[in-house]
Amino acid sequence: MLSPVTSYEELSKALNTLLLQGVVINALPNREALEQEIRRGSLYQQQISEGLLLIRRRETLDRLTFLIKKGQSLPLWEPERNTVVELPFRNALGAMEEIEAAFLATGFREILSRLRLSRKGTEDVSFPQGAVRLCEDAQAACRLLCESFSPITGCLPEEGELAELAKQGKLLSLPGGILHYESSGKTTELRHLAVAPTHRRQGLGALLVGAYLNQQGEKLSRVWTAVENLPARRLYEHFGYAADGWQSHVLYYSKESKEERP
Amino acid sequence: MKEKLLAILSEACPEVDFETETALIDDGLLESLDIVMIVTEIMQEFGVELTVDDLLPENFNSVDVLLALIESRTA
Incomplete structure (x- = not known):
């Protein structure tokens, strides 16, 4: 009990x-x-x-x-x-x-398999970052993140937390895209990267990651991504990230589907 | 004692040079899960009792800081 x-x-x-x-x-x-x-x-x-x-x-x-x-x-x-x-x-x-x-x-089932990618810090990085700015609209950021990530596995900050993160400069955005990171000491973690479906295949993800690395590039950067999300993995690998051995399995137990079983 | 501690640490994270690194946590070289693994080994090897309140990242930033923690519990 x-x-x-x-x-x-x-x-x-x-x-x-x-x-x-x-x-x-x-x-x-x-x-x-x-x-x-x-x-x-x-x-x-x-x-x-x-x-x-x-x-x-x-x-x-x-x-x-x-x-x-x-x-x-x-x-x-x-x-x-x-x-x-x-x-x-x-x-x-x-x-x-x-x-x-x-x-x-x-009765748990695996709903996500993730792996971690790391990138050693490099000084004086200067990646193209287009129109990426510090995000000032936490509401819009919240909407895009909620549309893009699962409420179960997404580790999404609540709107109030996003407003705080925006104040701290930990949200980067451009129309149709958002990036959230955390940073402490000599390490930084890219927590969320989302591009709206209507804005995909235009290189927005690369601009956001580029802007993030321009800002944080001297730090050791890490990002967790779904094993099966090959476009994301290719994007990170393009910026020099590589798998560092850490992985995780996310398991979920659904009361509803359990009750539906014979 | 330091050699024994280095052996425990190196077994947990063979890729880290524990003799020279002084910002293991700040540099992200040690993960929180590494800490759990290391703590249980330390308690068994040195016979000291570390508590959940000792699992603060700042206690794991360098071999010397960790050694001081162990010594404070064995004194």
Whole structure:
């Protein structure tokens, strides 16, 4: 049974006990983020003999973090709601393989396979960037991102967050296209690149990436992209990105389709 | 102790030169998931108890910072 997490101190005791035993984990627990979820009343946990499941509850979806003791796997487990879980790995699934098999046996299905591309920083880059500007219209950015990315796998910022990102200069745009990045220290991550269907095949993606690299090019840049999105991969490779070994499988459990099964 | 720590780190991320890098997190050389892997190895190898609150990126920026964290728990 899922129970709401009401105290970070209680949760951290459980996390520490598991850490001491050695765990396979799909996301690093971060105190600040967990406390924020607890304040919102959106963090739930399920203790299992093999470890701990943490759920971040959203309106229509639960997002799952697991800590499974090394050498063990996930037990048969029925999610209460539509649930998404991401399994990141480097080079090979390794210890994640058995856990992924258990999720699939539970009724999860893979909805996205992603890989990460990296590009070493270079000084004095000067790519063509056409009419790319800092985005000032967070509403329009939000619309285009929502049209372009899945609400389940898209990791989309909310409109309020986009307004903040625009103020920070982390949204670049031109008519029909938007690019969102995050940046800290010596690394930067291209988070979202979207071009409206009516504006595709005009090189807008290249102008946006070019402008982003002109601004951030001395930093190590990373981008996650769908394995099957060959046009995007070709675009990034054109700018010098290459696969760095990190991959992830996104698994989804749909309550509706489960109930439809005979 | 430093040699043992370097061995753990190099096994987790063979492509990184841990002896010279001093901004492992800021430079993006270590991922958050690498940290989890490294922490469990450190706890087993050195017999120290690190907690979830120790998993701050700034504790993993260099071998020396990480060594100081371990030593503070073994003192």
